Amino acid sequence: MLRILAIDTTADVCSLALLGPDTELHIHEHLPRQHARQLLPRLDALFVEAGWSKRSVDTVVYGRGPGSFTGIRIAAGIAQGIALGADCPILPVSTLETLAYECAGSAQECWVALDARMQELYFARYQFDAEGLPVLIGEEQLLTPVQLPEPVQKVQLAGNGWLTDYGFSPAWQAVLAQNAPELTLPSAAAAARLAQQRLAQHPELALAPEAALPVYLRDKVTWDNKPKVGS
Numbered sequence: 001m002l003r004i005l006a007i008d009t010t011a012d013v014c015s016l017a018l019l020g021p022d023t024e025l026h027i028h029e030h031l032p033r034q035h036a037r038q039l040l041p042r043l044d045a046l047f048v049e050a051g052w053s054k055r056s057v058d059t060v061v062y063g064r065g066p067g068s069f070t071g072i073r074i075a076a077g078i079a080q081g082i083a084l085g086a087d088c089p090i091l092p093v094s095t096l097e098t099l100a101y102e103c104a105g106s107a108q109e110c111w112v113a114l115d116a117r118m119q120e121l122y123f124a125r126y127q128f129d130a131e132g133l134p135v136l137i138g139e140e141q142l143l144t145p146v147q148l149p150e151p152v153q154k155v156q157l158a159g160n161g162w163l164t165d166y167g168f169s170p171a172w173q174a175v176l177a178q179n180a181p182e183l184t185l186p187s188a189a190a191a192a193r194l195a196q197q198r199l200a201q202h203p204e205l206a207l208a209p210e211a212a213l214p215v216y217l218r219d220k221v222t223w224d225n226k227p228k229v230g231s
Helices: 035-050 069-086 095-102 170-178 188-201
Strands: 004-008 013-020 023-030 059-065 090-094 109-117 120-128 134-143 155-158
Touching: 004 069, 004 188, 013 035, 013 188, 023 035, 023 188, 035 069, 059 069, 059 095, 059 188, 069 090, 090 095, 090 188, 095 109, 095 120, 095 134, 095 155, 095 188, 109 134
Parallel strands: 004 059, 059 090, 109 155
Antiparallel strands: 004 013, 013 023, 109 120, 120 134
16 A cells, blocks of 8 residues: 655645555644645654655645645645655646545535635536546536536535635525535545545556646636635
């Protein structure tokens, strides 16, 4: 069994996880705008608790986005640095896919929406295969609520985008009033488990550290002081 380190700082939560033989540790802490200062000390503490060294890691997983532009860069940079030091591969994981993965078993489909600010949502739809792994329907998108597809029955919702007040249609308002998402932000623990299953089936998905890039969806990086929804 691989020793996996997972990092997700794509939102206000600093999420870290170690997954390996007889080890499953994680930190999932609300630390808005503190990732650059707080991530490494918390990561060091997690390694001490596990009794691992950073050089003993077999694969580094990180939330490649979409999400906070700064948070994605922080996660990618630290993940690449650790992977280079450990001489191990890296696996970028979609934040939307991670949330869908946590929904597996509760419905045939999961629709994920993360708050992208500026009255927009990062959105994707997933079905689940026989192994409970999410399969993307179409592509990840940056949408306003009025651009969302019409809601359908028996779909699990995940992501803090559903909790925003960005002008959902009456049909969506009715659905959201009865079907609030249980999961709002991606966790590194889920990303580590997802990566473990993916790599067991397709080890070729692992990349050289320098080949791992962030995914923003929004072409132009912008600044907005409005706080994000959820935690």
